[in-house]
Amino acid sequence: MTGPRYTRLISSLPASVPFIGPETLERERDRAFTARLGANENGFGPSPHAVAAMAAEAGAIWKYGDSTSLKLREALGRFHQRPADTIVIGEGVDGLLGNLVRLLIEPGDAVVTSDGAYPTFNFHVTGFGGVLHKVPYHDDREDPQALLQKAREVDAKLIYLANPDNPMGSWHEAGVIEDMIAQLPEGVLLVLDEAYVEMAPEAAVPTVAVDDPRVIRMRTFSKHYGLAGARVGYAMAAAELIAQFEKVRNHFGVNRVAQAGALAALNDTTWSVYMTRLISGARTRIAQIAQENGLQPLPSATNFVAIDCGADGAFARAVLEALAEEDVFVRMPAVAPMDRCIRVSCAPADELDRFAAALPVALRRARQR
Amino acid sequence: MTGPRYTRLISSLPASVPFIGPETLERERDRAFTARLGANENGFGPSPHAVAAMAAEAGAIWKYGDSTSLKLREALGRFHQRPADTIVIGEGVDGLLGNLVRLLIEPGDAVVTSDGAYPTFNFHVTGFGGVLHKVPYHDDREDPQALLQKAREVDAKLIYLANPDNPMGSWHEAGVIEDMIAQLPEGVLLVLDEAYVEMAPEAAVPTVAVDDPRVIRMRTFSKHYGLAGARVGYAMAAAELIAQFEKVRNHFGVNRVAQAGALAALNDTTWSVYMTRLISGARTRIAQIAQENGLQPLPSATNFVAIDCGADGAFARAVLEALAEEDVFVRMPAVAPMDRCIRVSCAPADELDRFAAALPVALRRARQR
Numbered sequence: 001m002t003g004p005r006y007t008r009l010i011s012s013l014p015a016s017v018p019f020i021g022p023e024t025l026e027r028e029r030d031r032a033f034t035a036r037l038g039a040n041e042n043g044f045g046p047s048p049h050a051v052a053a054m055a056a057e058a059g060a061i062w063k064y065g066d067s068t069s070l071k072l073r074e075a076l077g078r079f080h081q082r083p084a085d086t087i088v089i090g091e092g093v094d095g096l097l098g099n100l101v102r103l104l105i106e107p108g109d110a111v112v113t114s115d116g117a118y119p120t121f122n123f124h125v126t127g128f129g130g131v132l133h134k135v136p137y138h139d140d141r142e143d144p145q146a147l148l149q150k151a152r153e154v155d156a157k158l159i160y161l162a163n164p165d166n167p168m169g170s171w172h173e174a175g176v177i178e179d180m181i182a183q184l185p186e187g188v189l190l191v192l193d194e195a196y197v198e199m200a201p202e203a204a205v206p207t208v209a210v211d212d213p214r215v216i217r218m219r220t221f222s223k224h225y226g227l228a229g230a231r232v233g234y235a236m237a238a239a240e241l242i243a244q245f246e247k248v249r250n251h252f253g254v255n256r257v258a259q260a261g262a263l264a265a266l267n268d269t270t271w272s273v274y275m276t277r278l279i280s281g282a283r284t285r286i287a288q289i290a291q292e293n294g295l296q297p298l299p300s301a302t303n304f305v306a307i308d309c310g311a312d313g314a315f316a317r318a319v320l321e322a323l324a325e326e327d328v329f330v331r332m333p334a335v336a337p338m339d340r341c342i343r344v345s346c347a348p349a350d351e352l353d354r355f356a357a358a359l360p361v362a363l364r365r366a367r368q369r
Numbered sequence: 370m371t372g373p374r375y376t377r378l379i380s381s382l383p384a385s386v387p388f389i390g391p392e393t394l395e396r397e398r399d400r401a402f403t404a405r406l407g408a409n410e411n412g413f414g415p416s417p418h419a420v421a422a423m424a425a426e427a428g429a430i431w432k433y434g435d436s437t438s439l440k441l442r443e444a445l446g447r448f449h450q451r452p453a454d455t456i457v458i459g460e461g462v463d464g465l466l467g468n469l470v471r472l473l474i475e476p477g478d479a480v481v482t483s484d485g486a487y488p489t490f491n492f493h494v495t496g497f498g499g500v501l502h503k504v505p506y507h508d509d510r511e512d513p514q515a516l517l518q519k520a521r522e523v524d525a526k527l528i529y530l531a532n533p534d535n536p537m538g539s540w541h542e543a544g545v546i547e548d549m550i551a552q553l554p555e556g557v558l559l560v561l562d563e564a565y566v567e568m569a570p571e572a573a574v575p576t577v578a579v580d581d582p583r584v585i586r587m588r589t590f591s592k593h594y595g596l597a598g599a600r601v602g603y604a605m606a607a608a609e610l611i612a613q614f615e616k617v618r619n620h621f622g623v624n625r626v627a628q629a630g631a632l633a634a635l636n637d638t639t640w641s642v643y644m645t646r647l648i649s650g651a652r653t654r655i656a657q658i659a660q661e662n663g664l665q666p667l668p669s670a671t672n673f674v675a676i677d678c679g680a681d682g683a684f685a686r687a688v689l690e691a692l693a694e695e696d697v698f699v700r701m702p703a704v705a706p707m708d709r710c711i712r713v714s715c716a717p718a719d720e721l722d723r724f725a726a727a728l729p730v731a732l733r734r735a736r737q738r
Contacts, residue, residue, distance in 0.1 A: 001555075001581070001582055001583060002555055002556055002582065003558075003582035003583075003607065003609055003610060004472070004473055004526065004527075004556070004557075004558040004582070004610060005473065005526050005556045006472055006473060006613065007471075007472065007473065007474065007475040007478075008475070009475070010471075010472050010473075010613060010616060010617070013616045014616075015612065015615055015616065017436075017615055017620055018620065019436065019620065019621075021433065021435055021436040021437065021620075021621070022432075023435035023436075023437070023439070024435070024436070024437055024439075027439070036432065039432075039433060041431050041432050041433060042431050043431055044431070045428070045430070045431045046430060046431065051427060051428075051430075054427060054430070054626075055424065055427065058420060058423060058424065059414070059420075060598065061414070061415060061420075061423070061595075061596055061597075061598040061599055061630070062410050062411050062412055062413070062414045062415065062595045062596065062597055062598065063391075063405065063408075063410050063597060063598050064390065064408060064410060064591070064597045064598055065598050065600075066390055066392035066393070067386075067388065067390040067392075067393070068390065068392070068393055070392070070393075070396070091460055091600075091619055091622045092619070092621065092622065094619050094620070094621060094622065095619045095622055098619060102376075102379075103373070103375055103376065103379050104373055104374065104375060104376060104379075105376065106376040106377070106378070109376075120620075127616060127617055157373065157374050158373075186370075186371055187371055187373065187374045188373075189372075189373040212370070213370055213371065213372035213373070214370060214372075222433075226430075226431045227430055227431065228430075228431055228432060228433045228625075229429065229430040229431065229432050229433055229434050229624060229625030229626060230430055230624055230625075230626070231434075231460075231621070231622060231623070231624050238372065240372055241372060241373060243384065244375065244379060246384055246386055247379060247382045247383075247384065247496060248379070248496055250460055250461070250463050250464045250467060251386055251387065251388065251390075251463070251489075252388075252390070252461065252463060252600070253460045253461065253463065253464055253600060253622075254600070255598060255599055255600050255624040255626075255627055256597075256598030256599075257423075257598060257599075257624075257626065258624055261430070
């Protein structure tokens, strides 16, 4: 008896996964983390109105969700001043990135991203047989002109740019992104990952025409809105592109209770303003902790702060591992020279207190190695 | 400015979607249904332990779920007496069917199913460029020998069989399925969709070796467990096949609260027995309502009953439409001769009362057309 006949593409793919989750790490070390600061989750949690809406909808969990997520799309349409048919909801940005890559990329097609940018996007590109071309970060920021230049060189179908950036927390002003869009070669789509944009300065949010066929923007309820476990992301683009998602998406894939939670979270604009302040305060606190330990925090437009540990990737890795020994979970960039940093998520004071207590211990231990 | 360059496959696909959901239908008619009996949901709802577990986990919704769903897989492993690495969790069976098709099917590959079987499976096959070969139902049941014969003819990579069947509610005894598996040609994978199996007679559940490379079984928490809106399905197959899902799935795609709910639902075996009785009682009630109206209910191993309306598809469609005018939502098979039936989901007594009141009205109106 032989097994199934996989596609040639599947047979050629590695078994690697983009991220090892914190639960898996905890099992491997056989001990829980007491500060969960590595996954850019938002420990402040969602709006109480979102919590209440989810509790109210829980009794209807026996029903499939609305496959069109229409109420949520209409609310997002009002929020962003665009028609609902220019928005699609998915199981997080991860799910939507997979759908998008599937729409555009067949084996051999070229895709451009930054070396060290979001691994899950790369996972999808490779998973559909695309060829990744990476350009370096410049001064800890993704480099729009280098991305454009590479896209021209390789005739890319897709460019990935996160603004603000993960893992560095850096950002570009709107004008820089708008200039980049103006220079996009014909037939190149820019996927603008704005997962962190609600926590960025207003000036970092570019203006893109609702019907611009050259750009798709990714947004999420996982970060600012504190609903990572709910799995609700959305994409905004010209209606013609959004309509293509119907051909490939998992139509009933979004949790019904999550739909209700996201809608309530979006509508609670008071909480949103409050969250902006909480995040800003936590960023300041993380930066202070870094400075108190003689380390350099990088400016951040996100709900995390990259901290320059002042040496190479091996040293930052040693700090990260020593923090884990103190039960503090953080991550770090994968590529030099950004890998001189560790990346610490914003969180409530008690978790940051634990980070503050652990960091000097971790640094001492890392320096002794 | 031109739009993005889609793949050749995507450009060739129709814009059709497998199902129009009840919320969309309600908006189109500008009126809510008072009996939601068309989507094979389970209005009895989930175990109270599942509800409690979800409420308890709601406070952790800011965390991503465990990307490996390990606790749930381990519990399923104990339940099914198989290792956790022979089980994968996904965003409903729909999501897992999409993943599976992606693993096996590239443009031009042959797939065999029954004409009138699950449309979402067909959606995925077409979506990955597969060529669907359909064989007719035989006596309102899927026809294992015809499926095998067609698979040999067209060198299929994949055969789809639902046992029990949707939309007819019919089933095969375990021996019939086991015989079919024994006769599978080399390199043909049987996807055995067992979404309704918990509500079927024990005798309908085939024995398949844990490491049998020829079969993958699909199960769900949407039907028997009453958690359709949560989006938790699972697949069971040889570890080597299950491992392939890591290459393509949305790793953090399952809602964290839903993971907790599914785990608690699985563990509440008392509720599960109770649910079997509730479903059985509702099936009997639906059959009685049919008979009181001079219609023939078909035997069912699922949480729905197909009712033979005694004439052709046009008549059954007229009954369905007249039921909708009475605010009762049901569906019907798409293909003759099964389309002589309407398909009515099990539900609590008050909803079935509404169906009982609406059916004679609907029949009268359909006969007058």
